[in-house]
Amino acid sequence: FPDTRERYEQDNTSPAIFRDPNKCILCGDCVRVCEELQGQGILNYAHRGSELQVMPAFDKKLDQTKCVGCGQCAAVCTTGAITVKNQIGQAWQALHDPKNRVVVQIAPAVRVALGEEFGLPAGANVMDKLVKALKLMGVEEVYDTNFAADMTTISEAQEFLARLKNGGPFPMFTSCCPAWVKYLELNDPKYLHNISSCKSPMEMFAAVLRDKYREKDAADGRRTYHMAIMPCTAKKMEAARPEFTQEGRPDVDLVITTRELVDMIREAGIQLTELEPEAPDLPFGLGSGAAVIYGVTGGVAEAVVRYCLPDKSNNALQAIRVTDLRGDGAIREVNLTVEGQELHLAIVNGLSHAKELIADVEAGKRFYHLVEVMTCQGGCVGGAGQPYGLTAAKK
Ligand code: SF4
Known part of the structure; x- marks a missing residue:
């Protein structure tokens, strides 16, 4: 039989979320989670002809709505109609490009979430194994976002004290x-x-790294490619903000979520639990x-x-x-x-x-x-x- 269903256009306008209305079964979970958690309900029900379907309000694409990129709608969508933007392909491409020096930062919430996917006890801190896994995948230097979180604390506290004074x-x-x-x-x-x-720790770190590697890049003719491993889909959106670019290049080249990293480790055939631990690189491998x-x-x-x-x-x-x-x-x-x-x-x-x-x-x-x-x-x-x-x- 020919497929006579109307095909709806996919929505790739958000830096964080991808929508395929053709996979939607109208369960409404995305609307409810958006309303309950964010008080917004952006992905409203809307009528098209006699059909009811879940879609952006007034038929708008996500970039024309008040979507904040938190991705919680994707977390409840069981059919794949709403998914977190998958950028694993870009990550592998960057890692296999000999002109790149791939440098990674890992956010605090990633290290305690990933181990369970590989059979370790819930909450186990696998930071040292992650460093080893990323090195095996071709990353040259692995840093800890905790270093930048400390910088954020100092700047934010100083700003707070100044506001108290003023x-x-x-x-x-x-x-x-x-x-x-x-x-x-x-x-x-x-x-x-x-x-x-103050910038977020991810962006604070990114600005420091861009600066640190400028001379090294000029000296060896390679390009430092900065990847951030984050628990957050909105970080993909943050990395794309124009104020976080220098000379037309984003300070963070790519944001990969914890789940994308889990898939990459599996694709590479790495047995995470068997790895010898390795400490993050210095000078940005320390944090309080x-x-x-x-x-x-x-x-x-x-x-x-x-x-x-x-x-x-x-x-x-x-x-x-x-x-x-x-x-x-x-x-x-x-x-x-x-x-x-x-x-x-x-x-x-x-x-x-x-x-x-x-x-x-x-x-x-x-x-x-x-x-x-x-x-x-x-x-x-x-x-x-x-x-x-x-x-x-x-x-
Ligand atoms: Fe959620 Fe944290 Fe991202 Fe905010 S920064 S959207 S709390 S994961």
């Missing part, structure tokens, strides 16, 4: 989550001056404990507060750890006294709750000095680029 603007919003930044740009641009001016907690909601705020505390003894840091800074609550409020000044902090899980918090701030019901917003439930460990069992949408 009286604002408050709340200062954290800037690490690109989906959150995109959300404010699209929905509430008047708050853009409240966002910290405060950098590690960037992977969970509340981690960024905790790292900034730790930096601001004059007393950095174990007892003082332990006291912060037991406050509500970490946890799963939708909006967690924490009051702390730093150098005699009472600080009001909030940690927000999900954009729908950020929307709620902004409404209360505008109505004068709440006041905060610092607000951390993470789009994915639980923070980046629940990013849509993580193995499916961990994604926020599946929780």
